[in-house]
Amino acid sequence: MKVTIHRGSRQIGGSCIEIAAGRSRIILDAGLPLETGMELPKGRKEVLDLNVPGLFAPGPPVDAVLLSHAHPDHSGLLASRRAEIPVCMTGATSRILTSLYLFARGDWIGERRTLPEHEPVVIEDCTVTAMPVDHSIAGACAFLIEAEGKRILYSGDLRLHGRKPGMAKRVVEVARRGHLDLLIIEGTRLCPADAEATSDHYLRTEKEVEVRLVELIRTTGGLVLACFGPTNIDRLVSFFRAAVNTGRQLALDAYASHVLHMLKGIGRGGLPDPMKCDKIRLLPGSGATPAKSGGGTKAFLDRMRRKIVMTEEIYANPNRFVAIARPSSLGRDFPHGLPPNTLAVYSMWSGYRDKAEWRDFTAAVDATGGRVEECHTSGHIHPDDLRSLIGDLNPAHVVPVHTGFPEMFEGLWPNVRRAEDGVPFDA
Ligand SMILES: [Zn+2]
Numbered sequence: 508m509k510v511t512i513h514r515g516s517r518q519i520g521g522s523c524i525e526i527a528a529g530r531s532r533i534i535l536d537a538g539l540p541l542e543t544g545m546e547l548p549k550g551r552k553e554v555l556d557l558n559v560p561g562l563f564a565p566g567p568p569v570d571a572v573l574l575s576h577a578h579p580d581h582s583g584l585l586a587s588r589r590a591e592i593p594v595c596m597t598g599a600t601s602r603i604l605t606s607l608y609l610f611a612r613g614d615w616i617g618e619r620r621t622l623p624e625h626e627p628v629v630i631e632d633c634t635v636t637a638m639p640v641d642h643s644i645a646g647a648c649a650f651l652i653e654a655e656g657k658r659i660l661y662s663g664d665l666r667l668h669g670r671k672p673g674m675a676k677r678v679v680e681v682a683r684r685g686h687l688d689l690l691i692i693e694g695t696r697l698c699p700a701d702a703e704a705t706s707d708h709y710l711r712t713e714k715e716v717e718v719r720l721v722e723l724i725r726t727t728g729g730l731v732l733a734c735f736g737p738t739n740i741d742r743l744v745s746f747f748r749a750a751v752n753t754g755r756q757l758a759l760d761a762y763a764s765h766v767l768h769m770l771k772g773i774g775r776g777g778l779p780d781p782m783k784c785d786k787i788r789l790l791p792g793s794g795a796t797p798a799k800s801g802g803g804t805k806a807f808l809d810r811m812r813r814k815i816v817m818t819e820e821i822y823a824n825p826n827r828f829v830a831i832a833r834p835s836s837l838g839r840d841f842p843h844g845l846p847p848n849t850l851a852v853y854s855m856w857s858g859y860r861d862k863a864e865w866r867d868f869t870a871a872v873d874a875t876g877g878r879v880e881e882c883h884t885s886g887h888i889h890p891d892d893l894r895s896l897i898g899d900l901n902p903a904h905v906v907p908v909h910t911g912f913p914e915m916f917e918g919l920w921p922n923v924r925r926a927e928d929g930v931p932f933d934a
Pocket residue numbers: 520578580581664909
């Protein structure tokens with residue numbers, strides 16, 4: 508098998524990897540580099556920079572793109588691919604892409620195939636197995652690719668400290684059924700000690716986030732705003748449980764409710780059904796029409812609107828609610844301003860807080876006499892967990908991707924193969 512890291516050997520985001528075996532060519536992820544701000548510039552220059560024959564450029568078409576998860580640094584270039592190339596993913600990722608398209612200005616991905624979990628699927632000369640992993644978006648998976656007697660595992664983005672640590676154990680179990688020739692694995696959190704600025708104050712685990720959320724909510728008799736990305740289903744569950752444990756209801760917007768609605772049937776029995784659960788309400792601003800129609804959105808919103816919480820109800824009893832919020836939603840959901848002593852819990856990557864819109868958001872919260880508190884844990888594996896996971900997988904070679912510091916893998920495993928973007932090598 509020949510492997511080419513088209514992008515990602517020395518950067519976080521924008522991953523695109525090619526595996527060629529026999530007559531098959533398979534692409535793993537096609538994402539936007541972080542420096543694009545996760546939006547494709549006019550003229551789509553980034554696509555041209557990524558010269559993958561048969562994916563964007565002319566040439567015999569690749570057989571499939573395997574999408575590890577729906578974050579734009581892995582999926583953001585898919586809409587620019589040649590239309591005949593199918594994108595394969597887990598059922599949960601497919602559903603999240605639908606929510607993103609309908610409610611969050613996501614791209615229309617075109618032809619998709621849903622892969623069963625843990626079941627080998629033949630794509631031309633390759634056998635592919637999708638295995639769910641824990642990440643800060645539901646539906647994330649690793650891929651085992653087998654061909655020509657070799658086995659390659661691609662981790663996608665993952666962590667061991669979320670709500671589902673058992674997923675990694677299952678990946679190890681499947682990977683260890685044979686000799687693992689190559690492990691292509693993310694190292695987002697690997698960095699020299701002096702560079703660890705933004706994540707220093709993050710909590711270690713998702714469980715710690717939930718405990719801290721309860722503590723924070725108990726410090727206020729005012730409204731609590733929950734600032735997080737709704738596709739981070741672990742975090743949505745943490746806010747839901749913390750709200751219920753403090754006697755509050757969780758008020759979601761149309762987008763977050765739709766994500767929960769789409770995922771409720773996907774092997775995740777523990778997720779509340781937003782249409783049925785009396786602890787979940789719909790924010791008043793969500794009465795507006797969704798960004799796009801179709802996909803049953805009208806019926807969904809008609810049913811959700813029965814659970815709408817009116818602004819007056821929140822103003823009268825702010826201590827009964829935890830409400831999802833982002834800078835663009837404040838004017839819609841709180842047209843008369845936020846109630847006094849509002850506590851906003853910021854639960855995402857700290858870097859966004861430097862943006863003007865988040866600075867304005869903080870000022871609006873401060874003006875109520877309240878405050879903004881950060882409470883977060885990373886979506887990416889801790890360096891010590893990375894070392895133990897690689898040890899458990901026991902690959903012949905490790906290829907670092909999705910990292911700013913591939914050289915730091917040298918301290919984790921004896922056989923590290925440092926790839927260079929665009930240069931093929933044998934597995
Ligand atoms: Zn990523």
